[in-house]
Amino acid sequence: MMLIKLGRSPDEVITVSPADDARILRRIDLALLPLMLSVYFLQALDKATLSYASIFGLIDDTDLVGDEFSWLGSIVYLAQLLMQLPLAWALVKLPIGKFTSAMVFAWGITLTCMTWAHNFGQLMTARFFLGAFEACVGPAFVAITQMWWRRREQTLRIGSWYCMNGLTWVFGSLITYGLASIDSHLKPYQIIFLFFGVVTVAVSGAMFFWMPDSPTEAKFLSDEDKVLAIERLRNNQMGVMSREWRYAHFFEALRDLKTWLWVIMIFCISVPSNGISTFGPLIIKSFVTDPYKTILFNVPVGLSHVLAVSLSAYASMKWKVKGPVIALLCIPPIVGFSIMLHFPHDTDHRAILLAGYFCLSTFTGITPLIYSWSAQNTAGDTKRKCTSAMVFIGSSAGNIFGPLLFTPDEAPAYSRGLRANIVFFALVLLLVGITSLYLKHLNSDHAKRRVALGKSAIVLDMSLETAEEENGVQPDDVRGRKAFADITDLENEDFVFVF
Incomplete structure (x- = not known):
């Protein structure tokens, strides 16, 4: 237990x-x-380099035919899908900061090698x-967000780093425009791969030295502040990092209906997400013929993505809801796809x-809300990591399938992909309703269990309130005793489920 390491009992409410x-x-936040x-930002940008490269001759220079570019x-x-369960184990057992920085270093080297x-x-x-x-x-x-921030704060933090997808369209497009204009013996897309690969390697070094593996190992906090940093999370009722793999948690994650609802939901939103990300520049190119202007059109699109993620978060x-906001975000893309059809x-x-095309931008606000929705409703260290892995498996599966709905042979309309995406957004609307009802049922079931144990049926979920609002409420010592248990x-x- 992290509090025990700091000389405090986890049952002591501070x-x-x-x-x-x-x-x-x-x-x-600052650290x-x-x-x-x-x-x-670099992760989103490194994947996006493929779509930028397609505009500057990658397809012709490497003799890609048929659906090879889609693949x-x-x-x-596909690689991310295969890696998720081993990564879930690694994130439980290994120091999370150092392990993640090593993976960042490895992908930077890989992107650099793509130059040749x-x-x-x-x-x-x-x-x-x-x-x-x-x-x-x-x-x-x-996992880091769950480890450091209250449930109220998690959505904005997940939204903030997910906003980098939109900033990729803005700054990535501007940087790519500049890199592609360099007079060199290298092709424009080779310069793009080389530049971003080297930058990623440099950032991995900074992450290795500055990202702590847990609150108890944070150099930017005193021992007393470490205690307070952990204590602020008591009302989350989500447990803490354990470094112990629990098979019971793993199997519970597999049996949990809400886990699968989020997996299917993230799959349905990831299909149109990656399809548009990969083929978006080519769709714009169908009515904006200059490749440099096509790149620059990504700037306002990226800004609209940032706005959608920020406002929805x-x-x-x-x-203090997720489902209704996700449902609202599904409407503009359905309109946008219909216009383009x-x-x-x-x-x-x-x-x-x-x-x-700009109507499609609101879809970027949905994915971080699903991430935070699943994260805020899962407790137990191993179960949290496994549920997250399964959600990302669903995301990876949708991202694999998405580009395959679009093929260069159907240019410029890409009607098959656009029609399919309308169906997927409609499915997200349906799944939001089912998930919200199920979470309400779980809260009702927990209330009955509390009554059977002699507790109050109604509990105040202060994890969604501000510190000022929480300060006026008398702490519940009985309820707080399980807050840091790995259950x-x-x-x-x-535990109170949020919907």
């Missing part, structure tokens, strides 16, 4: 004042978020290893097609 809470939260934002988009996620890939086989090999090493980042960052935190992809319809959400009758 008062954290609003001032101390705000001070420690600020220190945590961890810059590293997490930088790494996730280059999918193979990254000249055919489909070499590109596929490099993209596979790129995906295998990058597979760690999402699950590790969810804030709304979810403010309203209805109008011919030519310069005469550029304005309406661009409007439809699951289904085992702990005091």
Whole structure:
């Protein structure tokens, strides 16, 4: 137990004042978020280099035919799918900061080596290893977020590092535009691979030295502040890092219905997500013929992605719900895909097609909400890591399938992929309703268990409140005793599910 290492009993409830809470939260944000934002930005950018490279001649220079380019988009996620369960074990057993930085270093080296890939086989090999090493980042960052932040704070933090996907479109497009303009014996896409690969290697070194493996090992906190940093998480009722793999937690994650609801939900949103990410520049190119202008169109698209993620994360935190916000975010993409299906992809319809394309931007707000929704409703160290792995398996499966709905032969309309994506967004709407009802049922079941044990049926979930709001409530010592036990959400009758 982390508190025992610091000379405190986990049953001892310690008062954290609003001032101390705000001070420690600020220190945590300043110490961890810059590293997490930088790494996730590069992870998103390193995958996006393929779509940028397609505009600057990669397909022709490497003699890609048929659906080979589509497979280059999918193979990254096939590797990530295969890596998730081994990574779940590694994230429980190994120091999370050092392990993650080693994986970042390995993918930076892989991307650098892609500079000299000249055919489909070499590109596929490099993209596979790129995906295998990058597979760690999402699950590790969810685990780090659970380890350091209250449930109220987690959605904004997950949203903040997921915003880097949108900033990739903005700064990645601008940087790519500049790199592609360099006069060199290297091809523009080779310069892109080389530059971002070297930058990723450099960032991995910073992460190795600065990312702590747990709150007890954080150099930026005093011993007293470490105690307070852990105590602020008591109301999460999610347990703490244990470094012990529990098979009972693993099998409970497999049996848990809500886990599979999130897996299917993330699959349904990942299909259109990666399809548009991979083929988006080619769709724009169908009515904006200049490749440099095509790249620059990504800037406002990226800004709209950042806006969608930020506003949806804030709304979810403010309203203390996830399902209704996700449902609202599904509507604009359905409208956007319908517009792009209805109008011919030519310069005469550029304005309406661009409007439809911008409608798709809200889909980027859905994925981080699903990540945080599943993370906030799962307790027990092994179960948290396994549930996260399964969610990312669903994401990887959807990302594999997404680009295969689009093929260059169907350019410029890509009607099959657009129709399929409408169906997937409709399925997300349905799954949101089912999941919300199931979580409400679990809360009711836990209330009955509390009554049977002589406790109050109604408990205040202060993990979704501000420190000031929590400060006015008398701590419940009985409920707090299980907060740092390594037990699951289904085992702990005091756990409150959020929907």
